[in-house]
Amino acid sequence: MAERRPLKYIDPVRYPEHANQPVRNARGWILLASTVLVPGSVQSLFRVRRWAKISLILTLIGWALLLIAALTAIFARGFLITLGTNPFVLTGVTAFLAVYTLNWIVCLLDTVRRVKLVTLSPKVRRTFLAASLVCTLVIGGGLAWGTMMINSQRQLMTDVFAAGWGQRAVDGxxxxxxxxxxxxxxxxxxxxxxxxxxxxxxxxxxxxxxxxxxxxxxxxxxxxxxxxxxxxxxxxxxxxxxxxxxxxxxxxxxxxxxxxxxxxxxxxxxxxxxxxxxxxxxxxxxxxxxxxxxxxxxxxxxxxxxxxxxxxxxxxxxxxxxxxxxxxxxxxxxxxxxxxxxxxxxxxxxxxxxxxxxxxxxxxxxxxxxxxxxxxxxxxxxxxxxxxxxxxxxxxxxxxxxxxxxxxxxxxxxxxxxxxxxxxxxxxxxxxxxxxxxxxxxxxxxxxxxxxxxxxxxxxxxxxxATGGMHITAAxxxxxxxxxxxxxxxxxxx
Known part of the structure; x- marks a missing residue:
C-alpha cells in the first residue's frame, strides 16, 4: 500500500490558484472591500511592509480626523468653525487629503492587480471590474472633490480676509x-x-x-x-x-x-x-x-x-x-x-x-x-x-x-x-x-x-x-x- 502524503495547507489569499472557484470569488470581494475601507490592509497581507505601514498610518489619521470632526460638529460647533476658517489648518488638511487620495487610488489599483482577475469566474469578473470602477469614481472622486473644496476655502480665506488680530466688541x-x-x-x-x-x-x-x-x-x-x-x-x-x-x-x-x-x-x-x-x-x-x-x-x-x-x-x-x-x-x-x-x-x-x-x-x-x-x-x-x-x-x-x-x-x-x-x-x-x-x-x-x-x-x-418630550417647534x-x-x-x- 502506497504511503499517503501529508496534506499541505496552501494560503488562498496569496496563492488562489490552488483554491476552488467559490473561494477565489470570495477572496476577490474581501480584498476589494478591505482596501476600500482600510487602504494598506491588502498590502500588509502581501507583506509589502513599508508601503503598508505608511498607508495604514494615513488611514488611521483619516478615520480619526473624520470621527473628531463628527463629534466636534455635534458637541462643539464653534471650535469646528474656528478650525474650518483657519488658513493654516486648511493648508494642512488640504495637503493630507491630497496625499491620502493619491494613496487610496494607488492602493485600489494595486489590489485589483493582486486579485488576479483570471482567477475569478467570468460573471464575477465583470461585476468585480464594474464595482472597482464605481469605487474609484465615487470614493476616489469624492476625496478629490473634497480636497479641491477645502483648497478653495483656503484660497477664499487668504484672498478676501485680512491678516492680523481681531478687534473686541464695543458695548457688546x-x-x-x-x-x-x-x-x-x-x-x-x-x-x-x-x-x-x-x-x-x-x-x-x-x-x-x-x-x-x-x-x-x-x-x-x-x-x-x-x-x-x-x-x-x-x-x-x-x-x-x-x-x-x-x-x-x-x-x-x-x-x-x-x-x-x-x-x-x-x-x-x-x-x-x-x-x-x-x-x-x-x-x-x-x-x-x-x-x-x-x-x-x-x-x-x-x-x-x-x-x-x-x-x-x-x-x-x-x-x-x-x-x-x-x-x-x-x-x-x-x-x-x-x-x-x-x-x-x-x-x-x-x-x-x-x-x-x-x-x-x-x-x-x-x-x-x-x-x-x-x-x-x-x-x-x-x-x-x-x-x-x-x-x-x-x-x-x-x-x-x-x-x-x-x-x-x-x-x-x-x-x-x-x-x-x-x-x-x-x-x-x-x-x-x-x-x-x-x-x-x-x-x-x-x-x-x-x-x-x-x-x-x-x-x-x-x-x-414637562409634556414628556413632545415635539414642539417654535415658529x-x-x-x-x-x-x-x-x-x-x-x-x-x-
Whole structure:
C-alpha cells in the first residue's frame, strides 16, 4: 500500500490558484472591500511592509480626523468653525487629503492587480471590474472633490480676509460698514453707491441694519479722525460735500491715515461713526461690477417686488436724461439672475433714493437668506472664485469664525432696520444728536426683542420637557423683510 502524503495547507489569499472557484470569488470581494475601507490592509497581507505601514498610518489619521470632526460638529460647533476658517489648518488638511487620495487610488489599483482577475469566474469578473470602477469614481472622486473644496476655502480665506488680530466688541456689539461701489480694488475715483451699517449683538447675533443715504450732508468726523481738523464743523462745503464724497476726501489726505486700510475707507468709517455714534470696527465693500458674477454663482435670488423697476438706458450728457427704457423688472415674486439683480439694486430712474436703499437691502437680505448650506456645497467653487473679485474687507482671518457663528445665530432673529431718511431724518440738514438717539433706541429695542425671543424659546423647551418630550417647534420669525409697511410695499424677501 502506497504511503499517503501529508496534506499541505496552501494560503488562498496569496496563492488562489490552488483554491476552488467559490473561494477565489470570495477572496476577490474581501480584498476589494478591505482596501476600500482600510487602504494598506491588502498590502500588509502581501507583506509589502513599508508601503503598508505608511498607508495604514494615513488611514488611521483619516478615520480619526473624520470621527473628531463628527463629534466636534455635534458637541462643539464653534471650535469646528474656528478650525474650518483657519488658513493654516486648511493648508494642512488640504495637503493630507491630497496625499491620502493619491494613496487610496494607488492602493485600489494595486489590489485589483493582486486579485488576479483570471482567477475569478467570468460573471464575477465583470461585476468585480464594474464595482472597482464605481469605487474609484465615487470614493476616489469624492476625496478629490473634497480636497479641491477645502483648497478653495483656503484660497477664499487668504484672498478676501485680512491678516492680523481681531478687534473686541464695543458695548457688546460689532459694527460693520457695508459699502457698494462701482469701482473694484485698486481703482481710483471710488464713490460708494450704497452705505449701511450692520450692528450685531456679539452674543445673540441679533442685527440692526442702519441705512445711510449717500447724499447726506454735514456729516461729522470724530475728534480722532484726521479729517476732523479739516472739517471741525462737519463735512460742509455745499451740495458737493455729501456722504459718498467722503471717500475721495480720505484719499486726498491719505498721508494723514495709518495706511492699514485704504484712506478712503478709513475716512468713510469715521463718517459712519460720526453719523451713528457707534464705533465701527470693520468694513466690507462690494464691487457692484462683480456683483453680477456672484449672484450668478449662487444660482440667482428670489424677491417679491412691489413696484415696477426699469432697466434704463445711459444718460444723455447733453440733456441729462435717460434714453428709452430697455426693459422692466415686473412686480410680484421674481427669480433674478445677476444682471437683473444688479439693475434691481441700482436702478435710479422713476424712484427715490429711499426706494433704492430699500431695494438694495432686499437684495442683500435675499443673498444672505439663500446662501444656505446646500447652495454653498453645490456652488462653492463658483462662489469662491467670484468672491475675491467682488468683496474686500478688513475683517481678519482669525476672527472669521466668530462672524460665521454670529451669522448662524442671526438666522434665529428678524433683522431690524433703520433708514436715516425722511421723514425721520432730513439728509440736507440732519440733526445728528437726534440721529444718535434714534440709533440707540433702535438697538435697545432690538436687544429687548432678542431677550424676549430667547425667553420664549426657553419656555417652549420647558413645556416640551414637562409634556414628556413632545415635539414642539417654535415658529421662527421670517428674516429679511422690512419692519415698515412702506418698505414691504417696495420689496421683501419671500
Amino acid at each position: 456689539r460689532y459694527n460693520i460698514l457695508l459699502l457698494g461701489s462701482d469701482a473694484g480694488k485698486g481703482r481710483t475715483g471710488i464713490r460708494p453707491d450704497s452705505l449701511s451699517l450692520i450692528s450685531i449683538d456679539a452674543k445673540t447675533g441679533k442685527a440692526v441694519s442702519i441705512g445711510m443715504p449717500r447724499n447726506m450732508q454735514n456729516v461729522p468726523f470724530p475728534e480722532e479722525s484726521p479729517l476732523h481738523k479739516h472739517y471741525p464743523q462737519g463735512f460742509n462745503c455745499g451740495d458737493e460735500c455729501i456722504l459718498n464724497a467722503v471717500y475721495q476726501q480720505g484719499e486726498k489726505h491719505a498721508d494723514e491715515f495709518d495706511g492699514k486700510t485704504p484712506a478712503g475707507i478709513q475716512a468713510t468709517k469715521d463718517a459712519a461713526e460720526g453719523i451713528t455714534g457707534l464705533k465701527v470696527q470693520y468694513y466690507a465693500m462690494i464691487d457692484l461690477k462683480g456683483f453680477e458674477q456672484l449672484i450668478d454663482a449662487m444660482g440667482g435670488i428670489d424677491i417679491v417686488s412691489g413696484k415696477r423697476v426699469p432697466i434704463s438706458s445711459k444718460v444723455n450728457p447733453k440733456t441729462g436724461k435717460h434714453g428709452p427704457v430697455k426693459g422692466w423688472i415686473e412686480p410680484g415674486e421674481q427669480h433674478l439672475d445677476g444682471y437683473h439683480a444688479l439693475w434691481y439694486a441700482r436702478s435710479r430712474e422713476f424712484s427715490s433714493d429711499y426706494e433704492r436703499m430699500v431695494r438694495q437691502r432686499c437684495v442683500q437680505q435675499a443673498m444672505l437668506k439663500q446662501l444656505d448650506a446646500s447652495t454653498v456645497m453645490l456652488r462653492f467653487q463658483d462662489i469662491a472664485k467670484a468672491a475675491p473679485e467682488v468683496v474686500s474687507t478688513d475683517i481678519p482671518q482669525l476672527q472669521v469664525d466668530k462672524f460665521v457663528d454670529l451669522a448662524m445665530k442671526s438666522r434665529e432673529h428678524q433683522m431690524e432696520s433703520l433708514n436715516l431718511t425722511p421723514p425721520k431724518v432730513n439728509p440736507t440738514h440732519p440733526d445728528f444728536g437726534a440721529v444718535h438717539e434714534l440709533v440707540s433706541s433702535t438697538i435697545e429695542a432690538s436687544e429687548k426683542n432678542a431677550e424676549d425671543t430667547a425667553a420664549g424659546l426657553s419656555a417652549l423647551a420647558g413645556v416640551a420637557l 421662527q420669525p421670517e428674516g429679511g423683510n422690512g419692519t415698515d409697511e412702506d418698505d414691504k410695499a417696495i420689496c421683501h424677501v419671500p
